[in-house]
């Protein structure tokens with residue numbers, strides 16, 4: 001009977017002595033110090049030993065054959081050859097494991113119903129589930145490892161006395177490095193000035209097109225511009241000046257009062273399709289928005305995260321009062337204002353045909369001395385909300401800060417026009433985001449917190465409490481009796497500062513990596529003048545705030561103890577941000593939306609034995625708990641206002657006001673005025689939209705049955721975090737969380 005070899009996967013092959021000898025030959029060939037003739041002299045010895053070893057066996061496992069070869073080489077004194085044989089064997093094993101692991105990933109991806117559930121870093125903006133998405137997703141694990149290693153090396157170089165291994169410990173416990181898996185070493189997000197585009201087109205960022213000459217080339221090239229910029233950033237690209245530039249080109253085409261001649265037919269007489277100025281402007285909107293919603297290959301088939309702003313008159317005056325286009329003319333408020341309103345209104349109507357996720361629009365209003373300075377835009381915005389429109393409102397008491405992104409407001413130090421870059425104040429963004437897991441941090445802190453007992457002995461609070469309940473109530477009592485300048489609160493502040501010191505080192509190292517890329521001319525968006533690195537922040541994110549408060553016994557609603565808790569954390573980070581500022585580095589603080597991180601951090605804490613609540617499956621990004629039905633819309637605005645947040649969350653935090661149906665214009669007028677009064681700077685209203693899977697009918701409210709075709713197959717859309725997507729595309733974790741959201745009746 002023939003001998004058999006049992007392979008690793010269980011399959012059976014004929015025993016072939018020559019294969020074994022061939023493998024030994026390879027090991028000899030790759031070893032310095034032995035020659036081919038050494039091997040030839042040994043063939044017979046090997047051959048005999050193999051015959052001897054396997055003469056009575058019918059079948060042999062491959063691993064045992066390899067063990068035998070290793071042992072024989074050592075017995076014969078060929079240690080180096082044995083070593084190479086072992087390395088060769090190990091490398092093959094690793095390749096096999098790698099391929100198996102990737103194959104498993106591919107199979108899992110094929111079987112999953114959406115991309116968010118089959119990736120290590122989900123994002124509901126990827127609506128496709130196809131081969132090109134797979135090709136981006138499959139590298140995420142390696143990208144993450146490489147990114148962290150690069151950061152660790154830079155850390156070591158910058159701070160030789162610091163144990164750089166601490167980075168990995170921290171990333172696996174108290175903090176989260178955002179989007180570390182999508183690409184290798186990129187800046188995070190950006191709001192650009194588009195002025196260099198008017199001067200040089202796309203030439204300086206790798207394109208061929210020179211500057212746009214008319215409205216048609218502007219619209220086409222604008223799309224290319226946003227794609228080209230987005231390909232070099234992990235997150236959002238904001239173009240706050242888009243409508244200002246579009247207005248300029250429209251005026252060049254049809255005159256300064258084009259918006260008063262909307263019904264004018266512009267088609268040539270030979271054309272059968274009669275097109276008006278109004279219709280043509282809508283076509284430009286369509287061209288831009290639909291093109292930008294196209295999944296981008298350079299972004300793992302995510303569409304671009306694209307944001308634009310709408311400005312009220314005082315914002316406009318501050319931002320563009322001294323602005324000049326390359327032809328020496330200035331912007332014109334009347335037509336620009338018409339265009340921005342027209343765009344917002346059009347977007348709402350268009351979303352009855354297709355629920356466009358982008359752009360995320362932020363309307364910026366100034367509120368001073370009890371009133372909105374631009375009443376016309378304030379009324380317009382409320383009217384749009386009442387008609388089911390979905391966008392963010394940003395309110396400031398002066399034009400010195402601006403929101404140009406769904407998650408970022410930035411300080412405008414001195415709005416300043418330059419003939420090279422245009423409006424410099426448009427430039428902002430985040431170079432990198434590292435989020436602190438506050439729930440974990442407070443528990444680690446409490447674990448090591450000690451108190452002095454009556455007899456003078458110092459005790460660790462946790463150790464002398466026999467159960468966790470007693471421990472937590474003791475911490476609660478300590479917390480309430482303490483003040484910020486003594487006791488447990490002061491100790492917590494010191495504890496947090498200690499962690500922050502490390503985070504600033506990580507951020508500085510990340511920044512140094514970006515500087516290197518820039519010096520190597522690998523970040524052309526910067527060199528072309530669209531953005532300046534000094535205008536971008538390194539962002540300290542916050543997550544798990546509600547749970548941190550709950551852990552020490554506080555309730556996340558309007559109460560003084562919770563307010564002081566929030567203030568303590570926010571002001572500590574803000575103070576430290578200011579202390580660590582240098583001429584090249586600025587830090588800001590943000591309630592990070594954490595689409596996927598919120599679930600990962602929750603699960604990690606649960607897995608590692610930390611306390612996590614069971615009324616949710618993730619850490620939300622609000623002062624209030626979105627699943628708390630006792631908190632009213634007014635409370636939510638209040639909690640995101642000056643009392644709880646102040647100006648401390650300078651990197652952004654958005655209140656998402658989930659309501660079950662749209663309100664009247666009058667109600668929005670009151671709500672937004674209330675928001676301004678209590679200092680809630682940034683918010684939006686969310687009412688789930690519905691789309692009939694059968695006939696495609698779309699409505700801006702949740703329905704269970706299609707009024708058009710009667711089908712009960714309805715898809716719902718909501719903001720997973722900042723942007724509106726189909727709930728079916730969300731990860732399972734986010735879909736579970738969505739069911740716990742309270743959509744209030746007002």
Ligand SMILES: [Zn+2]
Nearest residue numbers: 692695706709
């Ligand atoms: Zn239908």
